[in-house]
Amino acid sequence: MNWLNLAAGWLPEFFDGFLVTLALVAMCLPVAVVLGVLLVLLRVSERAVVWVPTYAVIEFLRNVPTFLLILVVYYGAPLLGSRLDGIYCGAIAIAVQHTAYLAEVFRGGVSAVPRTQWDAGRAIGLKPAGVFFRVVLPQAVLKVVPAIGNQVVVLIKDTSLVAGIGVVDLTLSGKLVMERTASSYEVFVVIAAFYLILTTIASALFRWLEIPAGKRR
Helix, strand or coil, X not given: CHHHHHHHHHHHHHHHHHHHXXXXXXXXXXXXXXXXXXXXXXXXXXXXXXXXXXXXXXXXXXXXXXXXXXXXXXXXXXXXXXXXXXXXHHHHHHHHHHHHHHHHHHHHHHHHCXXXXXXXXXXXXXXXXXXXXXXXXHHHHHHCHHHHHHHXXXXXXXXXXXXXXXXXXXXXXXXXXXXXXXXXXXXXHHHHHHHHHHHHHHHHHHHHHHHHHHHHC
């Protein structure tokens, strides 16, 4: 009971950090999805001059540690004359890397769409970009809803890395409380519970989306 009383006293600080984590997710996810769609359009191009550099960029971003990208943006932005807050540096780095991950997820969905759908789109007079966005992409997204959900969960967990550049998110909030109270185990059990709640909600949402997606495939 004493432990629960202590945890209740920490909740206001944890909640502030939780809001920062939610803000990071809200900034990163839409950007990663939109850029991922645009990137996969280049990736599935039949022109080597387009898809080869795109493939190289995707592989580079997928294979570089997320925290290293955060550090590059955080320390590199001032060299370019920009004074971005840490939260924005972290959001840019996480969004850019997850753009590459989502591009590969979308590419898997596009590859699963029969080639005849491309031909049918061209047959009714659509340009290649129109076929992609109006015919192929909607079908591709329906096929990869579970994979998108998995990537969203990974993105949520990756937001904890911004604590390394001083952004007071959920993780750093816990570290600050731990340093003040010396209650390391108890603090991080509560922090883990916050992350578990957030990722469980995200997973449940995508499982719910899988049902209508499965019926429409």
